[in-house]
Structure formats: C-alpha cells, structure tokens
Amino acid sequence: MRQAILALALGLAGSVQAATWRPSPGHEQVPLWPGAAPDPLPVSGPEFAHSDPKALIGGRTVVVIERVSQPTLTLYRPKARNTGAAVIVYPGGGFWILAMDLEGTDVCDWLTTRGIACILVKYRVPGNRLYPRSGPYPDNPVATEDAQRAIALTRFHAKQWGIDPHKIGVLGFSAGGYLVAATSTLGRIYKPVDAIDQTSVRPDFGIALYPGHLWLDDESKVELNPDVPVNAHTPPQFIVQNEDDPVDSINNSLVYYAALKKAGVPTEMHLYAKGGHAFGLRHDPAKPATDWPKSAERWLRTIGVIE
Numbered sequence: 001m002r003q004a005i006l007a008l009a010l011g012l013a014g015s016v017q018a019a020t021w022r023p024s025p026g027h028e029q030v031p032l033w034p035g036a037a038p039d040p041l042p043v044s045g046p047e048f049a050h051s052d053p054k055a056l057i058g059g060r061t062v063v064v065i066e067r068v069s070q071p072t073l074t075l076y077r078p079k080a081r082n083t084g085a086a087v088i089v090y091p092g093g094g095f096w097i098l099a100m101d102l103e104g105t106d107v108c109d110w111l112t113t114r115g116i117a118c119i120l121v122k123y124r125v126p127g128n129r130l131y132p133r134s135g136p137y138p139d140n141p142v143a144t145e146d147a148q149r150a151i152a153l154t155r156f157h158a159k160q161w162g163i164d165p166h167k168i169g170v171l172g173f174s175a176g177g178y179l180v181a182a183t184s185t186l187g188r189i190y191k192p193v194d195a196i197d198q199t200s201v202r203p204d205f206g207i208a209l210y211p212g213h214l215w216l217d218d219e220s221k222v223e224l225n226p227d228v229p230v231n232a233h234t235p236p237q238f239i240v241q242n243e244d245d246p247v248d249s250i251n252n253s254l255v256y257y258a259a260l261k262k263a264g265v266p267t268e269m270h271l272y273a274k275g276g277h278a279f280g281l282r283h284d285p286a287k288p289a290t291d292w293p294k295s296a297e298r299w300l301r302t303i304g305v306i307e
Contacts, residue, residue, distance in 0.1 A: 021049040021065045021100055021122065029074040032121075032149045038190050041124050041134075041142045043067040049100065058282025063101040064093070066127035071146040073153055075161060076108040076118040083306045084164035086117040088150050088203070092174030092278065094212070095134045095143055096125055102280040103173040110281055110293055116306065117163055121150045123179075136178050136213045137189060138227060145190045147179040148201040155199040167305050169205035169235075173280065174248055177211025181228045181256055184235055205303060207238045207296055210277055212248035214256045222251050230259040236266040236303045240292045242275035268299050 023029050047068050051061040091103040098104070100122070108118035123146035126134050137144040151168065158165040172180040184206045192198070214225050224230065237260055241253035253269065260267040275287040283290045300306045 019049075020047045021063070023074045023076075023105070023120070027074050027076050029072050030153075032071040032073055032146055032153060034194055037069075037071060037124065037142070038145055038193075039142050041069060041126055041140075043069050043126050045127075057102055057278065057280065058284060060282065062099055065098040065100050065122065066096075066125070068098065068122055068125045071124050071149075072122045073150050074120045074122070076112050076120065077162070078115045078117055079112045080115040082117070082162050083115040083167075084162070085115075085167040085300070085305045086119055086154060086158075086161075086163040086169070087111050087207070088119040088121060088147075088154060088168065088170045090121055090123065090147055090170065090172035090176030090179040092172065092176045092210075092212075093125060095136065095140065095175050096127065098122060098125055099173070099278065099280070102278065102282065103176060106281045107171060114297065114306070117161060119150060119154050121146060123147060123150075136175070136227070137182060137186070141189055143175070143179060144182050144186070147183050148186075148188055148190065149197075151183060151201045151203055152196050152199045156196040167204055169207065169305065170203040171207040171209075172211070173209045174212050174278065177208040177248075177252075178213040178228075180206040180208040180237075181211060181214055181230075184237065185229050185231070186227075202233075203235055205236045205238070205300075205305060207240075208253070208256070209240045209292070210242065210245055210248050211239070211252050211256065213252070215249060215251040215254075217249075222255055224255040224259045228256070228259075230256070230263050230265065232263050232265070234260065234263060234265045237268075238296055238299050239267065239269040240272075240289060240295075241269070242272045242277070242287075242289050244274050245277045247277040266303065268295075270295055
C-alpha cells in the first residue's frame with residue numbers, strides 16, 4: 001500500500017511465520033462462497049501469516065496475512081448483553097496484505113465487550129510481489145465482491161446469529177475504509193450465486209478510518225472517486241482521519257465527507273492534526289485519534305444502533 005504498511009509486510013527477515021490464518025478457539029469461521037470465488041486472483045503460493053518482532057505498534061507486533069485466495073468470515077459473538085447490532089470488519093493492507101489483528105481481531109475484542117457482534121472478513125489479497133494491479137473496484141473487483149458477500153451472508157444468518165438484520169454496519173481501515181465506502185454506495189457487483197444473494201448487500205451504517213482510494217490523487221481536482229457513487233440512500237457514516245497521514249491523504253476523507261453532506265447523509269467526521277497512519281485501536285496518549293472508539297460508541301447511540 002504505499003510504503004508504511006508495505007514496509008511492515010516486507011520485513012520478512014526474522015519474522016515469525018505460520019500457515020493459513022485461523023481465529024482463536026471458540027469463534028466460528030465459514031467460507032464466503034459456496035464454491036470457487038468469482039474472478040479468481042493469482043497468488044504466488046499458499047496463504048501464510050507472519051509477524052515481525054521488531055515492527056511494533058502500540059508496543060505489540062502486527063499479524064500480517066499474505067496471498068489470501070480463499071476468503072472467509074469469522075463470527076465473534078457478543079461477550080456482554082447482546083444489543084442485536086453487528087459490525088463487519090475489513091482490515092487494511094493496501095489490497096496486498098491484511099493487518100489481521102491491528103485492524104481486525106483488536107476491533108472484535110472491543111465490539112464484543114460492548115454487546116455488538118463482530119464479523120471479521122479475510123478478503124482476497126495477492127501478497128507483496130506477484131500482482132501489481134491489485135487495488136480497488138473496478139480494476140480489481142475481488143475485495144469488493146468479498147466485502148459485499150460478507151454483508152449478504154451476515155444478513156442471511158442474522159436470526160441464527162442473534163443479529164438484528166437492520167443493524168448491520170461495516171468498519172474498515174485504509175483499504176478497508178475504502179470497502180466501507182464502496183459497500184455503502186455500490187449495488188451488488190457480482191452475479192448472485194445462491195439464496196444468500198437474495199439479501200441486501202447494503203450496510204445500515206459505516207465507520208471508515210483513514211480510508212484510501214476515495215480521492216482521485218490529483219491536487220488540482222479534490223474530487224471524489226466516481227466509482228464511489230454517494231447518494232441520498234447511502235447509510236450514515238463515521239470518519240476518522242489524521243491530517244499528517246503519510247499513506248492515505250486527508251483528501252480521501254475530505255472528498256468523501258463533502259459528498260456525503262451534499263447528498264444529505266448523516267455524517268460525523270473526527271479530524272486530528274497529528275497521529276499518522278495504521279494505529280488501529282492501540283491507544284497512544286500522544287495520538288488523540290486513538291480514542292476514536294469512545295466517539296464511535298456515542299455516535300452509534302445517536303443513530304439508534306445501540307441504546
């Protein structure tokens with residue numbers, strides 16, 4: 001993804017490697033698709049997870065997954081009284097890798113203690129070297145297809161999983177933040193494959209943290225990516241961004257916010273002067289943005305998702 005998080009992923013020397021990522025015991029992991037996923041993405045080998053003991057965020061290593069070709073969804077059930085709400089989480093990683101704990105399981109640990117089901121998505125990414133055109137829809141639809149399918153699958157199983165089908169939101173970081181915007185604005189981009197795809201792929205709210213790929217990357221035109229068609233039907237959004245983010249320019253959040261307000265979509269944005277990129281939920285007293293979960297909880301109450 002541009003250099004900050006890729007530097008983390010490329011630091012393989014001395015890293016601790018494992019086989020295919022699996023959730024900790026007690027959490028249900030299911031495949032996103034009944035057979036082969038649409039539009040297969042080439043990868044250079046089997047999926048693997050690794051962490052570099054020298055690359056720390058918030059005093060802890062980051063588990064990175066590469067070469068994901070078989071996407072999954074993992075259900076983390078509420079630990080507190082069930083509110084009926086659910087949040088589908090898309091980790092970041094520039095569509096190359098997935099920061100699976102920093103921007104994934106850490107989020108589930110927070111949500112489930114608040115009585116909110118967490119649905120963690122391991123969407124398809126090729127890894128570091130093989131597929132130079134990895135990126136967002138429409139050039140590379142696979143991540144967005146997986147993101148939409150996760151919403152349909154969650155809504156289809158809502159009763160079974162103790163979820164209110166009208167309180168299903170999405171949350172993502174960086175590339176995952178783009179997926180929040182994409183799923184909030186696009187209709188289904190893949191052909192239905194089974195009865196699950198008769199359910200809606202539109203979330204009921206979105207939380208985008210330092211999102212990427214929403215700005216056209218042209219300083220002369222601070223405009224929203226036209227492939228993110230914000231309109232009056234876009235669900236309420238919550239945005240967090242640092243002005244000094246060296247990876248995903250502040251313009252990504254600014255153009256998204258402006259389009260949402262123009263369309264009349266209820267939106268709350270928290271903008272901070274300093275704090276950089278890829279902080280997840282790991283609290284740092286020197287980075288005010290890392291307190292965003294408290295603000296997000298208040299916002300979820302204001303839109304009626306939790307009491």
